[in-house]
Amino acid sequence: DSGVTQTPKHLITATGQRVTLRCSPRSGDLSVYWYQQSLDQGLQFLIQYYNGEERAKGNILERFSAQQFPDLHSELNLSSLELGDSALYFCASSVAAGGNLDTQYFGPGTRLTVL
Amino acid sequence: AQKVTQAQTEISVVEKEDVTLDCVYETRDTTYYLFWYKQPPSGELVFLIRRNSFDEQNEISGRYSWNFQKSTSSFNFTITASQVVDSAVYFCALSEGTSGSARQLTFGSGTQLTVLP
Numbered sequence: 641d642s643g644v645t646q647t648p649k650h651l652i653t654a655t656g657q658r659v660t661l662r663c664s665p666r667s668g669d670l671s672v673y674w675y676q677q678s679l680d681q682g683l684q685f686l687i688q689y690y691n692g693e694e695r696a697k698g699n700i701l702e703r704f705s706a707q708q709f710p711d712l713h714s715e716l717n718l719s720s721l722e723l724g725d726s727a728l729y730f731c732a733s734s735v736a737a738g739g740n741l742d743t744q745y746f747g748p749g750t751r752l753t754v755l
Numbered sequence: 756a757q758k759v760t761q762a763q764t765e766i767s768v769v770e771k772e773d774v775t776l777d778c779v780y781e782t783r784d785t786t787y788y789l790f791w792y793k794q795p796p797s798g799e800l801v802f803l804i805r806r807n808s809f810d811e812q813n814e815i816s817g818r819y820s821w822n823f824q825k826s827t828s829s830f831n832f833t834i835t836a837s838q839v840v841d842s843a844v845y846f847c848a849l850s851e852g853t854s855g856s857a858r859q860l861t862f863g864s865g866t867q868l869t870v871l872p
Contacts, residue, residue: 642799642801642802673859673860675860682862682864682865683846683860683862683865684862685859685860685861688859696859698859728798730800732800732860734858742788742858743790743802743805744790744802744858744860745802746792746799746800746801746802747799748798748799749798749799749800751798
């Protein structure tokens with residue numbers, strides 16, 4: 641158990657809908673990262689927050705957004721869902737925003753299925 | 756741009772055999788970090804090891820060992836005396852950037868290891 645929690649574990653929804661994925665980082669970690677794992681794209685970085693502020697953006701669609709709250713948990717919002725958004729979404733956390741001892745620990749993931 | 760290549764898509768071995776998973780990376784940074792993660796059939800990503808670019812010492816942890824060679828931009832992972840429980844997808848990953856900047860991970864495409872009894 642990495643200490644990173646994600647809810648829900650599974651999510652099934654229809655095209656055009658909006659969903660919210662939730663992540664709680666390990667105790668003491670200030671950084672949260674979101675990744676998408678799909679069969680065709682592999683594991684791709686989406687976005688990172690550090691202590692409530694957006695720090696880096698990767699291949700995140702405009703339909704997707706995220707935020708990190710004062711208690712450091714994070715939510716990833718996916719809207720106008722398409723079939724191609726079906727994937728495993730991982731949250732990871734680390735102590736800081738990048739340092740010599742920084743390692744990302746991953747949650748169990750949320751499997752999103754868009755029908 | 757950074758890139759990680761895991762040329763071996765699938766490897767199948769018989770239990771107790773040794774197996775090496777290859778990882779080749781590309782980066783322009785002189786400071787970077789390399790990682791291996793394991794993804795068992797249950798789906799979670801499990802951290803195995805982190806290596807800094809300025810530390811080329813090889814590392815051994817039980818049946819696992821890692822060989823980091825900057826001259827060939829490789830960070831290979833060997834499992835000695837493989838076991839069925841080692842069956843998983845193994846990912847090599849790279850992060851770069853100066854101290855204090857974001858360290859997003861760039862992953863390779865993964866190697867599916869199957870250990871047969």
